[in-house]
Amino acid sequence: MATANKQVVCNVLMELAKEDKDIVVLCSDSRGSGSMTPFADELPGQFIEVGIAEQSLVSMAAGLANAGKKPMAVSPASFLSTRSMEQVKVDCAYSHMNVKLLGISGGVSYGALGMTHHSTTDIATIGSIPGMRVYFPSDRFQTEKLTRALMADTEPAYIRVGRNAVEDVYEEGKVPFEMDKATVIREGRDIAIIACGELVWHAMKAAEALAEKGIEATVIDMYCVKPLDREAVLKAAQTGTIITVEEHVAIGGLGSMVAQVTAAEAPCRVVNLCLPDSPVVTGNSKQVFAHYGLDAAGIEKTALELLK
Amino acid sequence: MTITELERKACDIRADVVTLIHKAGCGHIGGDMSEVEALVALYYKHLNCSPENESDPDRDRFVLSKGHSVETLYCILADRGYFDKAELMDTYSAYGSRFIGHPNNKIPGIEMNSGSLGHGLSVAVGMAKAGKMDGRPYRVYAVLGDGELAEGSVWEGVMAGGHFKLDNLTAFVDRNRLQISGSTEDVMAQDEQERRWAAFGWNVVSIPGNDIAAVDAAISLAKETKGKPTVIILNTTKGKGVSFMENLAVWHHKVMNDEQYETAMAELAERKAGL
Numbered sequence: 001m002a003t004a005n006k007q008v009v010c011n012v013l014m015e016l017a018k019e020d021k022d023i024v025v026l027c028s029d030s031r032g033s034g035s036m037t038p039f040a041d042e043l044p045g046q047f048i049e050v051g052i053a054e055q056s057l058v059s060m061a062a063g064l065a066n067a068g069k070k071p072m073a074v075s076p077a078s079f080l081s082t083r084s085m086e087q088v089k090v091d092c093a094y095s096h097m098n099v100k101l102l103g104i105s106g107g108v109s110y111g112a113l114g115m116t117h118h119s120t121t122d123i124a125t126i127g128s129i130p131g132m133r134v135y136f137p138s139d140r141f142q143t144e145k146l147t148r149a150l151m152a153d154t155e156p157a158y159i160r161v162g163r164n165a166v167e168d169v170y171e172e173g174k175v176p177f178e179m180d181k182a183t184v185i186r187e188g189r190d191i192a193i194i195a196c197g198e199l200v201w202h203a204m205k206a207a208e209a210l211a212e213k214g215i216e217a218t219v220i221d222m223y224c225v226k227p228l229d230r231e232a233v234l235k236a237a238q239t240g241t242i243i244t245v246e247e248h249v250a251i252g253g254l255g256s257m258v259a260q261v262t263a264a265e266a267p268c269r270v271v272n273l274c275l276p277d278s279p280v281v282t283g284n285s286k287q288v289f290a291h292y293g294l295d296a297a298g299i300e301k302t303a304l305e306l307l308k
Numbered sequence: 309m310t311i312t313e314l315e316r317k318a319c320d321i322r323a324d325v326v327t328l329i330h331k332a333g334c335g336h337i338g339g340d341m342s343e344v345e346a347l348v349a350l351y352y353k354h355l356n357c358s359p360e361n362e363s364d365p366d367r368d369r370f371v372l373s374k375g376h377s378v379e380t381l382y383c384i385l386a387d388r389g390y391f392d393k394a395e396l397m398d399t400y401s402a403y404g405s406r407f408i409g410h411p412n413n414k415i416p417g418i419e420m421n422s423g424s425l426g427h428g429l430s431v432a433v434g435m436a437k438a439g440k441m442d443g444r445p446y447r448v449y450a451v452l453g454d455g456e457l458a459e460g461s462v463w464e465g466v467m468a469g470g471h472f473k474l475d476n477l478t479a480f481v482d483r484n485r486l487q488i489s490g491s492t493e494d495v496m497a498q499d500e501q502e503r504r505w506a507a508f509g510w511n512v513v514s515i516p517g518n519d520i521a522a523v524d525a526a527i528s529l530a531k532e533t534k535g536k537p538t539v540i541i542l543n544t545t546k547g548k549g550v551s552f553m554e555n556l557a558v559w560h561h562k563v564m565n566d567e568q569y570e571t572a573m574a575e576l577a578e579r580k581a582g583l
Contacts, residue, residue, distance in 0.1 A: 024441075048437065051471075056430035056464035063434020066419055068365055069441075071434075086424055087461075091431055095413055095421040 002168055005143040005161035006104045007035040012147040013072060014039050017046050023151065024064055026050055026073045028057045033163075034074040034104045058084040061099045062091035070098060070151065077103025077119035077160050078110070081126050092156040093131035100150055101126075101158040106136075107197065107247035108280055108288045109163030115279040119160065124252025126158045127226045133157040134226040136246075138200035139169040142223055145177040160197065162285070167201045169221065180224045182232035188216025191303050192236030195245040196222045196254050202289065203245050205296035210303055217303065228257050230265075237266035241306050245273045245294055273302060309352050311521045312583055318348045318520060319580035322549045323573060324383035324393075330569040332400045334409065338559040339377040342484040342518070342544035343451060349523040350449055351384045354531075359389050362416060368446050369419050369435045373428020374453035374482060375410040376561075381418070382407060390417035426459025428452065429479055433468045436477035436537070447531065451480045455487030458496045463508075469537040470509030477537040478530040479510075483517065484546035486557045505539045517542025550575055 003011075017023040017039070026048045031040050040047040048064075050057045054075050061071040075084070080103045092099040103119060110117035127134045135150070135157060137143040143161065150157050169185065170176075176183050182194075185204055188211075195203035200221045207217040218239055220232050236242050242262065244255035255272025262268050273294050281291045289295040293302060309317065321344055329335035351357070356368040372381050382400070386393035399405035406414060410423030419435075422428050432450035439446050456462060469477055481501060485492050492498045502512045511533045515522040523542070530538035546560070547553025550572040564572060 024438075045441065050464075050468055053464040053467070055426075055461040056433065056468055059427050059430030059461070059465065060434035060437065060468065062420070063431040063436075064438045065434075066369070066431070067435050067438030067442075067444075069438050087427060087430075090421060090424050090427055097420075 002165045003140050004035060004163070004165040005137060005140055008140045008143045009102055009147050009161065010035045010039050012144055014042060016151055017043050020070070021046065022068060022070045024048060024069045024071045026057055026061050026071055028052055028054050028075045030075050030104065033076065034102065036074055054079045054083045055087050058087035058099070058101070059091045062095060062097040065097035065099050072100045072102055074102045074104060076117065077106035077122055078117050081119050081122035085125050088126060088132065089129045093129045096131065097156060098154045099156045103158060103160040105163035106160035107162060108285055111284040111288070112282050118280065120247070120249050120275045120280070122158070122160055123225050123248050123254060128252060131156065135159045135223055136197035136225055137161065137223045138197060138221050139166060141168065141170040141172065141175040142177060145175055146223065149179045162198050164285070166198050169201050169204060180227055180229065182224060182229035183221040184232065184235070185219040185221055186217070188218050189239055190215045190217060191241045191243065191307060192218040192220065192239045193243045193245060193299060194220045194222050194233065194236055194254065194258055196225050197247055198285070199245045199247055199289070199294055202294065202296040203299055206299035206303065209296065209300045215303065215307060222254060225254055225257070228261065230261050233258050233261040234266050237262050237268045240268050242268060242270045243273060243299060243302055243306070244270060245299055247294065248274055249277060250274045251277070269306070271302060271306060273299060311524065314348055314352055314520045314524070315583050316580055317352055318344050319576050319583070321348060321380060321383050321387070323576045324387070325379045326550065326564070326569065326572045326576065328379050328383060328397060328400055330564050331397060333563055334401050335379045336376040336561045338486065338546040338553060338561070339374060339453060339482060339484065340380040341548045341550065341553065342546050343377050343482045344380055344548065345518050345520045345523045346451060346480050346482070346542055347380055347384055349520055349527060351388060353524060354527050355449070356446065357417070359416065366444055366446050369432065369448045371420050371422065371428040371432045371450040372411050373422055373450050374425065374456055375422030378409060378411050381411060385417040388417070391415065425453065425456040426461035429462055429465030430468065432477060432479070433465050433472070433474060436474040437472055439476050440474065446476070448477045449480070451482060454481055454483045454485065454492050454498050455495065457481065457498050457501070466505060466508045466510065473535050474537045475534050478527065479537065479539045481539060481541050482544055483541050484544045486546045486555070486560070488557065488560045490557050501541050509536055511536050511538040512541065513538060514541040514543065517544035518548045549579065
């Protein structure tokens with residue numbers, strides 16, 4: 001199985017931090033779950049444990065940034081995107097501090113642990129803060145490119161990754177990546193699927209299945225949820241039908257952001273596949289995705305119904 | 309500056325604050341007045357901060373966690389030459405002004421934005437931790453309100469400051485015993501702060517907070533204290549320096565009429581003349 005995206009972030013940070021002593025990782029008793037133990041062990045002078053205190057995790061990161069550090073604050077996405085939200089707003093975004101926030105075990109990664117541990121509102125909460133950026137990388141190769149790009153810039157950002165290793169969307173050495181530009185995985189004229197995070201792989205598989213039935217779908221990896229790649233949305237709108245797929249609730253998520261662009265600039269049908277406005281069904285990620293029609297089979301089914 | 313010079317400066321700053329708020333028609337005057345001695349002692353004697361070293365990595369850091377008391381900070385920064393005092397006086401809180409009712413780091417001399425209570429101490433902990441990591445000589449100061457201490461996030465910062473033994477960090481609590489709804493002891497009891505901070509591993513100094521000699525001595529003591537951060541509990545008077553404001557919760561953010569303004573200015577002038 002491939003490497004988990006969070007492990008990739010750790011690997012990149014370790015490599016960069018050995019050359020740049022200002023790179024600092026902060027954890028809230030989350031070094032194990034965040035795959036940051038190797039960083040903590042190898043670079044203890046650049047690792048800060050704050051305990052189970054997600055508010056001061058983010059405030060401290062902002063203070064470190066004020067002093068010239070390049071902090072990455074690592075905590076489960078569920079807590080980082082809600083408990084720490086005001087610290088993200090005031091200390092990072094409003095104060096314009098170079099803090100990178102890594103939301104680990106995002107979405108429904110924690111499965112049966114329930115709604116306390118699910119982060120299904122983080123695009124809405126973090127993304128609505130002026131000055132915050134939101135990234136949902138799809139696989140390990142893109143995660144690596146994104147992490148390098150983010151650590152080289154000086155603006156605050158939130159990155160959400162899942163708990164477990166996921167299937168590769170790209171191939172080693174063949175990873176198209178331009179910062180803040182969505183990656184067009186395939187182009188088709190019949191329908192467009194815009195997805196982010198782990199669901200990009202499912203969108204890709206759905207498109208492959210549709211192709212076997214003679215339906216050509218455009219697939220867009222919108223890892224840059226905010227700033228949303230408007231041009232990519234307009235390209236998708238040319239097919240006349242867009243399906244958005246996200247491990248997030250409907251309100252304030254990828255689908256709503258895409259629909260805002262299409263409604264204003266290129267009216268077309270936009271159908272949002274997402275999580276419900278209620279606690280999700282008990283199950284692992286695969287089961288939850290299948291339950292709500294977010295997996296490859298569900299996306300394919302929706303596409304076929306729309307094109308009837 | 310000598311103690312007497314600092315006392316005179318405190319009178320001048322109070323007069324500026326009263327004028328600024330009277331002119332703008334808004335401001336949190338009660339907490340502005342209680343914190344004056346702490347900010348004057350810092351900015352005119354202890355802080356290694358000036359308009360010339362604003363981007364020096366070794367500058368001292370100041371965080372006003374009780375951000376609503378920004379008027380005192382603005383008046384001091386203007387007096388220290390960070391920006392034009394006339395611009396402050398003419399535009400504070402006006403349409404399109406860069407001088408808003410809480411600290412904003414687009415203003416020269418201000419490190420961090422604040423206004424929502426309970427953030428500043430943890431931010432200051434991060435600054436102090438960075439200084440320790442790099443062996444830099446700077447010191448970090450944060451001023452908190454006593455009503456603010458009800459915010460749980462304050463205590464995450466207290467815990468971390470003690471845990472990391474940040475002796476380059478000094479917190480102040482403006483213990484004026486009043487908040488917007490009345491006495492802190494009625495709203496949410498805050499007494500025995502000394503024991504609370506000490507339990508988290510802090511060096512605790514409790515002083516008459518409107519006595520600038522005592523404030524000066526406490527800051528000096530904090531600088532000499534090794535192995536733990538220091539908190540200076542400033543036992544202050546809300547509205548200090550203007551007789552009709554002192555110890556009245558209503559002056560948390562009440563605005564003076566013209567007659568009250570004249571009375572306040574006369575009292576402050578008299579106080580200065582007596583020094």
